[in-house]
Amino acid sequence: MKTILVIGGSKGIGNAIINQLKDSFRIINFSRSEVESHPNITHYSIDVNTDELPELDQEINGLVYCPGSINLKPINRLSLDDFRNDFEINVIGAVKVIQSYIKQLRNSNASVVLFSTVATKLGMPFHASVAASKSAVEGLTKSLAGEFATKVRFNCIAPTVTDTSLAEKLLRNDKQKENMENRHPLKKYLKAEEVASLATYLLSDSSSAISGQVFPIDAGIVSLKL
Secondary structure, eight states, X not given: OOEEEEESOSSHHHXXXXXXXXXXXXXXXXXXXXXXXXXXEEEXXXXXXXXXXXXXXXXXXXEEEOOOOOOOOOGGGOOHHHHHHHHIIIIIHHHHHHHHHHHHHHHTTOEEEEEOOGGGTSOOTTOHHHHHHHHHHXXXXXXXXXXXXXXXXXXXXXXXXXXXXXXXXXSSSHHHHHHHHHHSTTSOOBOHHHHHHHHHXXXXXXGTTOOSOXXXXXXXXXXXXX
16 A cells, blocks of 8 residues: 655645545654644645654655645735745745655655645736745645656646635635635635645656646646636
């Protein structure tokens, strides 16, 4: 049975990924909150940005890094610390985990999945900090895909608004939800399970010819103009 390391699997997209994988894979989860008990899940209560990462001596066949931020403010209200914090969460945390376990990943021809946002391709007001950090994630994905070609695959998913606790301020009531649906050409925003399904595919052997790609899952907001 293959082993997948999930960072941030206690809620949102990370939790949906675990739910889709847990019956067929061994799951190692790093998050501050516990996940449900399951024979195939090993949980470590860890904040990857501040805590020392544990030594893992088993083969790691896949890694998915889910932590993210939605810090939406006008540029004059964003402090330099806002930019630093978003970069720490989205980029430095991912780099720390990859560096810590790159030996296990290389030895198993693993797949790594990172997360970006549609805001890197679509100029959106108040997204300066998150778009800057997620653009760095996309650059990291492509660079590492080249560096570890034939050894580790790196891909990135760039979702639009997804119904998780991270986006709850954008979906606080029925009117906001309706407005968000109407902003998208497909008249919907995303469920965590939809994003998780793409991540699950990219972690699988079925995607063995795919690396260095950024996959928008955007309900048409970037790709379509109706």
